[in-house]
Amino acid sequence: MINILLARYRQGRRTMKYPAGPPPKLPARFRGRPSIERGKCGSECRACVDACPTQAITINGKARIDLGRCLFCTDCTRACPDGAITFSQDYRLATDSRDDLILEDNILRLAQGLKGRALRLFGRSLKLRQVAAGGCNGCEMDVNVLNTVGWDLGRFGIQLVASPRHADGLLVTGSVPENMRLALQKTYDALTPPKIVIAVGACAISGGPFADHPEVHNGVAACLPVDLFIPGCPPHPLTILDGLLRFLGRIEGDGDRS
Amino acid sequence: MINPARFVTFGNAEPVELGAVPELAPDEFGRAVVAAADGGLRVGAYFGTAEGQDGVRLYAILLDDLTGSIHGACTAFPLGPFPSLTRECPQVHLFEREIAEQFGIEPVGHPWLKPVRFHPSYTGRPQPWAGSDGRSPPVGITNFFRVDGDEVHEVAVGPVHAGVIEPGHFRFQCHGEDVFHLEISLGYQHRGIERRLTGGPGRRTIHYLETLAGDTTVGHTTAYCHAIEAMTGTYAPPRAQAIRGIALELERLANHVGDLGALAGDVGFLPTSAYCGRIRGDYLNLTAAVCGSRFGRDLVRPGGVLFDIDAPLADSIGALLADAERDTASAVELLWGSSSVMGRFEDTGRLTREVADELGLVGPAARACGIGRDVRHDFPVGIFRFSHVPVSTWSTGDVFARAYVRWLEVQQSIRFIREQLRALPEGPVLAPPPELPPEQLVVSLVEGWRGEICHVAMTGPDGKFQKYKVVDPSFHNWFGLAIALRGEQISDFPLCNKSFNLSYSGHDL
Ligand code: SF4
Numbered sequence: 001m002i003n004i005l006l007a008r009y010r011q012g013r014r015t016m017k018y019p020a021g022p023p024p025k026l027p028a029r030f031r032g033r034p035s036i037e038r039g040k041c042g043s044e045c046r047a048c049v050d051a052c053p054t055q056a057i058t059i060n061g062k063a064r065i066d067l068g069r070c071l072f073c074t075d076c077t078r079a080c081p082d083g084a085i086t087f088s089q090d091y092r093l094a095t096d097s098r099d100d101l102i103l104e105d106n107i108l109r110l111a112q113g114l115k116g117r118a119l120r121l122f123g124r125s126l127k128l129r130q131v132a133a134g135g136c137n138g139c140e141m142d143v144n145v146l147n148t149v150g151w152d153l154g155r156f157g158i159q160l161v162a163s164p165r166h167a168d169g170l171l172v173t174g175s176v177p178e179n180m181r182l183a184l185q186k187t188y189d190a191l192t193p194p195k196i197v198i199a200v201g202a203c204a205i206s207g208g209p210f211a212d213h214p215e216v217h218n219g220v221a222a223c224l225p226v227d228l229f230i231p232g233c234p235p236h237p238l239t240i241l242d243g244l245l246r247f248l249g250r251i252e253g254d255g256d257r258s
Numbered sequence: 259m260i261n262p263a264r265f266v267t268f269g270n271a272e273p274v275e276l277g278a279v280p281e282l283a284p285d286e287f288g289r290a291v292v293a294a295a296d297g298g299l300r301v302g303a304y305f306g307t308a309e310g311q312d313g314v315r316l317y318a319i320l321l322d323d324l325t326g327s328i329h330g331a332c333t334a335f336p337l338g339p340f341p342s343l344t345r346e347c348p349q350v351h352l353f354e355r356e357i358a359e360q361f362g363i364e365p366v367g368h369p370w371l372k373p374v375r376f377h378p379s380y381t382g383r384p385q386p387w388a389g390s391d392g393r394s395p396p397v398g399i400t401n402f403f404r405v406d407g408d409e410v411h412e413v414a415v416g417p418v419h420a421g422v423i424e425p426g427h428f429r430f431q432c433h434g435e436d437v438f439h440l441e442i443s444l445g446y447q448h449r450g451i452e453r454r455l456t457g458g459p460g461r462r463t464i465h466y467l468e469t470l471a472g473d474t475t476v477g478h479t480t481a482y483c484h485a486i487e488a489m490t491g492t493y494a495p496p497r498a499q500a501i502r503g504i505a506l507e508l509e510r511l512a513n514h515v516g517d518l519g520a521l522a523g524d525v526g527f528l529p530t531s532a533y534c535g536r537i538r539g540d541y542l543n544l545t546a547a548v549c550g551s552r553f554g555r556d557l558v559r560p561g562g563v564l565f566d567i568d569a570p571l572a573d574s575i576g577a578l579l580a581d582a583e584r585d586t587a588s589a590v591e592l593l594w595g596s597s598s599v600m601g602r603f604e605d606t607g608r609l610t611r612e613v614a615d616e617l618g619l620v621g622p623a624a625r626a627c628g629i630g631r632d633v634r635h636d637f638p639v640g641i642f643r644f645s646h647v648p649v650s651t652w653s654t655g656d657v658f659a660r661a662y663v664r665w666l667e668v669q670q671s672i673r674f675i676r677e678q679l680r681a682l683p684e685g686p687v688l689a690p691p692p693e694l695p696p697e698q699l700v701v702s703l704v705e706g707w708r709g710e711i712c713h714v715a716m717t718g719p720d721g722k723f724q725k726y727k728v729v730d731p732s733f734h735n736w737f738g739l740a741i742a743l744r745g746e747q748i749s750d751f752p753l754c755n756k757s758f759n760l761s762y763s764g765h766d767l
Contacts, residue, residue: 136472
C-alpha cells in the first residue's frame with residue numbers, strides 16, 4: 001500500500017491545462033497543415049501529383065491538396081523541385097464538410113461546430129460509440145490516448161461509451177471495408193436520433209492508403225452522413241481534440257484559449 | 259530434419275535466385291515440410307503464387323532458430339485439390355486455409371477448413387466452403403464449432419466491441435462461466451493489401467507497409483527495407499541501421515508499456531493502468547521527436563531513414579528516456595507487489611510449451627512459455643548483428659508470464675536505446691537503392707514487438723514483385739489465444755486477450 005502511495009506521489013498530476021492554457025508542445029518535426037507557395041510552383045510540373053500515393057494533389061490552373069486524402073507523408077515535398085510544398089506545425093484541421101478539406105490558396109475553413117438544438121443537446125455532454133472499420137489501428141490508438149490522464153477527455157463531457165444505445169453519435173475510423181459495412185450500419189441504426197457521425201483519419205474520410213480498393217468503400221460517407229471530418233494519418237490526438245472541441249463550440253478561432 | 263537436396267538454404271535478408279528454390283513433386287514436398295517440422299523447424303511462411311492461368315505454386319519457408327538458417331522449397335500443380343499437411347504439422351493450419359481462400363482449392367483432409375478473411379478467391383474459382391451457386395457466405399458466416407448439451411450456451415461477441423479496438427468476432431461455447439472452446443473469426447479489417455503489393459514497388463507500397471498494422475509501422479517497414487536492400491545489394495549506412503534499431507525498440511516500449519497498463523486496467527488496478535497509459539505516450543513522443551510521427555511514419559525507407567538524430571536530439575531523447583524509465587519502473591513494479599493483481603494474472607490463460615511449439619507461436623507469447631525465440635538473437639541483421647539484446651523468457655505460460663516478459667523486454671529495450679544513442683556511428687543516413695533485379699527471392703525477418711515479422715519478396719522477370727508475402731506475428735498467435743481460453747472463465751477473456759494483444763489489421767491485411 002505504501003508503495004502505491006509513493007508511486008502516486010511520484011507520478012504527480014499530469015492532466016494538461018489545454019485548452020485553458022497553451023496546447024502541449026508538438027515535436028519540431030511534426031507535420032501539420034500543408035501549404036503550397038504559388039510563387040514558387042512551376043505550373044507545368046506535375047512532380048508532386050506523380051509522387052503522391054493517394055492522388056491528394058490535383059493541378060488545374062493551381063495546385064490543390066485534399067486534406068481528406070493526404071497522409072502527411074511529404075512525398076510531395078521531396079518530389080517538388082521548387083520547394084513549394086511545406087508542412088507547418090498547425091495541428092488544427094477539422095472541418096464541417098468534405099469540400100472544406102480541399103485546400104486551395106491555403107485557405108482552410110475550420111469546423112464551425114453544432115448550432116441550435118444540436119448544440120443545446122450535445123454541447124455539454126457527448127457520448128460517442130467508436131467503430132473501427134478497416135484502418136490500421138493507428139487512429140484508434142490516438143483516439144484512445146484522449147482517455148489517458150494527460151488528455152482526460154471526460155473533463156469536456158465527452159465519453160466513449162460501450163454501447164450504441166448509450167451514444168449520441170459514432171466516431172468512425174477506417175476505410176469501411178465491405179466486410180464491415182453491415183456492422184457499421186447496424187451500429188448506426190442502434191443509435192437513437194438525433195445522431196451524429198464523426199470521421200477520424202484519412203481512411204474514414206477517403207479510404208486513405210486503401211482508397212479505390214474494391215474491398216473498401218472509401219470511407220464513412222459512402223454509407224452514413226458525416227458531421228465532422230478530422231483528417232490525418234493518423235491525426236495527432238491534439239488534432240482530434242481540437243476537432244471535437246470546435247464541434248461542441250468549446251473553442252473558436254486560433255483555439256489556444258477557451 | 260532438413261534434407262539438403264530438397265531445400266535451398268540461406269539466411270535472413272540474403273537473396274537467392276528464384277530458380278535456385280528446388281521444385282519438388284507435391285507428395286515429396288509435403289513429406290519434406292512435415293519432416294522438417296518434426297525435426298524442430300518452424301514454418302515462417304507457406305503460401306501460393308499463381309502459376310500461369312490454371313496452376314499454383316506453393317512455397318514453404320522453414321526457419322531453423324538454432325542455426326539461424328532459412329530453408330525454401332516449392333511445388334507446382336494445376337489448380338485443384340491438394341493434400342493437407344495440417345494433421346501432421348499443425349503450424350500450417352491457417353496458411354492452408356489462406357491458400358484455399360485465395361486460390362479456391364481444397365486442402366483435402368484439413369480438419370478446420372474455414373475462411374480466413376472472407377474475400378472472393380483470386381482465381382474466380384469457388385472456395386471449398388462455397389454454396390451450390392459457387393458463392394461464399396459473407397463475413398462472419400461459417401460453420402462455427404459448437405458444443406451441444408442442455409447446459410451449454412454460446413456467447414457471440416463482435417465484430418464491434420465495447421472498447422476502442424479493432425473489429426473481430428469471438429464465439430464462446432460455455433458451460434456456466436467456464437469456456438469449453440473459443441473460436442475467433444476475423445476478416446473484418448480486410449482491405450486487400452497483400453494483393454496490391456504484387457506488381458510493386460509503386461508509390462503506395464511503402465505506405466501499405468506502414469499501415470498494414472499501424473502499431474508496428476517500424477517493424478514492418480524495416481522488414482520491407484531489409485528485403486529491398488538485400489535484393490539490390492545495397493547496405494543502409496550504419497547510422498541509419500542504428501536509428502532503425504532505436505525506432506524499433508521505441509515501438510516495442512510504447513506497446514509493451516501500454517499493454518502492461520491495459521492489463522492492470524483489466525483487473526481493475528487503476529494506479530498502473532492510469533500511469534502506463536500516459537507513459538506509453540512518452541515513448542510515442544520520443545518516436546515523434548525523431549520523425550514527427552508518433553507511430554514512426556515516414557522514417558524507415560529503402561536505403562536508410564529519412565530523419566537523422568543529431569547530437570542535441572540524441573541528448574534530449576536520452577534525458578526524456580531516463581525520465582520515462584523511472585516513471586515506468588515506479589508504475590509497473592506495483593503490479594508484482596500487489597496480491598490482487600497477481601491473483602488474477604497467475605495461472606490464468608496458461609499455455610504449455612508443447613502447445614506453443616506445435617502451433618509455432620512467436621514473440622512474447624512464445625517466450626512466456628519458456629521458448630527462447632527472438633529474431634534479434636536467432637536471425638540477427640542490421641544493428642542487431644552488432645548490438646545484442648538478451649532474450650527474455652519466463653516459463654509459466656500464463657497471463658503473468660506474458661506480462662512479466664514484457665517488463666523484462668522493456669528494460670532491455672531501454673538499455674539498448676541508451677547504448678545506441680551514446681555511440682551513433684558517423685555518416686549519412688540514406689543511400690537509396692537501385693531498381694530491383696529480376697527473379698530473386700528474399701526472406702526478411704524482424705522481431706516486432708508482437709514477435710516475428712516475416713516478409714517474403716519475390717521478383718518476376720520484370721523486376722517487379724511477383725509476390726510480396728507478409729506474415730504478421732498475429733497470424734501465428736491468434737490460435738494460441740483461442741487455446742489459452744480453454745477451461746478459463748469467460749470473464750477472464752479480456753485479460754487473456756490483452757495479454758496477447760494481437761493485431762486484427764495485420765492478420766486481415
Ligand atoms: S503529404 Fe499528402 S499530398 Fe503530399 S504526397 Fe503525401 S499524401 Fe500526397
